[in-house]
Amino acid sequence: MALLWTVVTVSCSIFLTPFLMFLLAIIFLASIGKSLGVRRLYVKILLKIFEYGRQHIEIAKKDRQGSRDNSDDEEEIPEDGKNKPYANCNGTGPYKINGFVPTSAGGVISRDDLILVPDPEQNINTGNVTPTESMPELPRRRSFETLKREFQLSDVLDYVKTGVEAIIEDQVTMRFEAEELKSWNLLTRTNHYYEFISWRLSAIWMVGFFVRYFFLLPLRILICFIGVMWLTICTGIVGYVPEGPFKRWLNHRVSIMCFGVLSSALSSVITYHNPENRPKNGICVANHTSPIDVLVLACDNCYALIGQRHGGFLGVLQRALARASPHIWFERSEVKDREAVAKRLREHVSDPHNPPILIFPEGTCINNTSVMQFKKGSFEVGGVIYPVAIKYDPKFGDAFWNSSRYSMVHYLYRMMTSWAIVCDVWYLPPMTQQPDESAIDFANRVKRMIARQGGLVDLVWDGQLKRMKPKKEWKEKQQEEFSKRLKVD
Template identity: 25%
Template sequence: MNGKMHSETGAFSSDGMRAEILNPFVHKLELDNTYDKIKTAIFTVILLPFRVIVICYLIVTAWFLACIGLYGLSEEDLRRQPMTGWRSKLRFSILSLMRLVVIVAGFHRVKIVGKQYTPSNPRDAPVVVIAPHSSYFDAIAIVVLGAPSVVAKADTARLPFIGQLINYTQPVYVWRDDPNSRQNTIKEIIQRATSKEDWPQILIFPEGTCTNRSCLITFKSGGFYPGVPVQPVTIRYPNARDTVTWTWEGPGALKLLWLTLTQVHSSCEIEFLPVYYPSEAERRDPKLYARNVRDVMAKALGIPVLDYTYDDCRLIARAKQLGIPGATSVREVSELRAQLGLERSRIELHLIAQGPMARKRWFSAAELPCRLGLPETPAAQRLADIFVQRSSGLIHFPDYLLCAAFLCLQQEPLTQLLSYAFKLYDTTGTGRVDVNTFEEIATHCLGLCQEDAHNTFGQADLDEKGWITYDEFISFAQKKPFFSFIFTNDLAAQKPKTQ
């Protein structure tokens, strides 16, 4: 079941009202009682092997047929025109095999609500948008819809076996690391959506990343640029135990696959909503179009909407990897700081620079607005609540200041944040930190565990004097490939590895 932590609630919806929901990028799943553990163990022995063998056979067979169908076609051929003739007919055989995969996996009956729009002219509704996107099991919807062309990450094409099957849908691939990828993707969607050729419908997961289905996050506007009608489709998994949700924080892909395949039966419900015809204003403004479609889908699902994005997901993941205090709530902290004017003033960096004597380290939540020179508003109180420690009921001010510095210095190399951290946790004001203080710094902004931080201090303190300075640590780190991530402002590279 999804877990709930103190710091994972309290995100803000697009209309400024509080929505007490789970962080959409967190999913908790544990076998928390003896019965579940025994049942899972038994089915791991008697059910899992059968399903894995049959599923592998079906996927390999479908892959083989896809290889035949794609033989002689280049990537450019797949993008230039839709398949015709025998290649198009082979799609039915591949699709039949994939439907068997869904059944063998335990989804014996996928409940369909509403009616899929199948116009005589497919250009009348060339785009299908599906939400919420929460799992690789959402591929069930692709099978149910008859294998439309998907918009997917380019990395998907390199997946063993599955990559060729996705290629057979003639997908629109998104290269997230390519700065021109967004424009190229939009251009290709527009070309297909407005083409007179008999292209398959384009299927889009507009959220762009997986969530725990507690809300609908920001819809990317790329699929709405053509300004054509779209059919919204919602997907639910009404199971007693949620073994399908795959988020940034939670069980890995293999664990979810194992737990799902050891369930006797899993449920999936797909609802086709009426085709959404955009107004003239929505055709001119794809973001407005995306927001309005999201509102319709959220209402059908009975869940709130939140303006979270894939970039927010990356920000949270990076904060967690580095050990930043309040990492799971950095997206909300960023929004609150912007509302309160702290993003412009950067007062936190000035407070850190003033040194330890200018700061009181522990105080109640009610004092935080005063410390930051803010009026007592609900937003300021919420900001304080995020950093209240359960054990003491107090805020550790350095933890808040470090989180704020992390947000202020996102485009800077990690060395900048480290320099502030050394000042922040140095209680003596001498510029020297002992092993305990260094452990605090390293666990909060280098992503090290306490043992690795302790060992790193010992290596950096060459003279065994019992303390090191910021410059001494940087000099040490420059000689160690393990710490290369702290000298770049490339967000993708700033990921601490296991030592």
């Protein structure tokens, strides 16, 4: 018994001591905002492995196809394996980037004619016109006799074609699915057969599976648990500090430190651009891909948060954060609560000592390819708006959270079994509402700027369509618009 106890003690001292030192190093580096560069080196190694796998996949495809030209039915993949644009199989189609669809249509449908949107005045009739540009004029009204002589089937074909396209692949549904990858990232969730193309790839995939599930996953879960406990303890301590400049400074340092520790649980590699535009106060708005967006931004700045009240794991974090800083949580279904939220938002923005409040105006998560309609509420408050664009690199893992399909725990499991979370953050110049500009126009202008900087598709559709049916008045507007085309004098 004494010998067994000695073996256990020695084993714990051998394995736990280095691990505790590792955790202390993570907390210390997060507190001073520094990094050893291990995660970036890890990402570089992954890129080389992905490139090696891509080359073997291409070789295997060529062997299977023999002398057939791959360009006839396969999309060309860049030789350097990097995230560079490339053309469709015939060399004339729209350019695509790995995990990103830069056209308004996206997949199998190429919409070069009419595109129906909620407001008929924004319908697109040419392939190069954006929803914000002027639309071509409708055909002139014709008399009844002229209509009988010159009636053309094309009067209705635009709508028929658009309806068929919507059935095959509409603009909204595809924004709530995982991004399409053009090169394999060694995750079975992104393919069904690549790991068995050659024994070399099979061996690499098996090693990667072991590393992700038996080394990274337990380590990340432990770091996440410690990070949440550390966040809870630190915010609790900050909550007891009297209000004043010292508490604001302490909250700022504690927030960045704690979220820096949590980012280690996902092997996050974040690149921040234009730090001179980092929000100081007011309202910060960003495109929304997942709850990790908060983590990504909070690693570089302290924010107050506004959002739907959650239970479970997110609820623990919300209650912990509320102790140290003024946050606004609301119930989505309570209209009266929304009015109170708008009032609290104005009060928060009016105090220059409060940290900037972070808002995701889309109101739901989009799959990192597009920016959908911004709710006008946060743009009616007044003051300065600080736009932020976030773009994830899907080669290392899909950051999109489909809340209608996966629970928060399942989503975190998928994140922790991915290779890493790699993303870019752009701080854009602050924007203010123009005197003759409505809140809706202001929101669209900010959205357009975020989409352009992040390389995202700018859509006018409401992201809540994944939870509800289109509004009746949208259909009536389209019917009225079509009737104008056939109206006779």
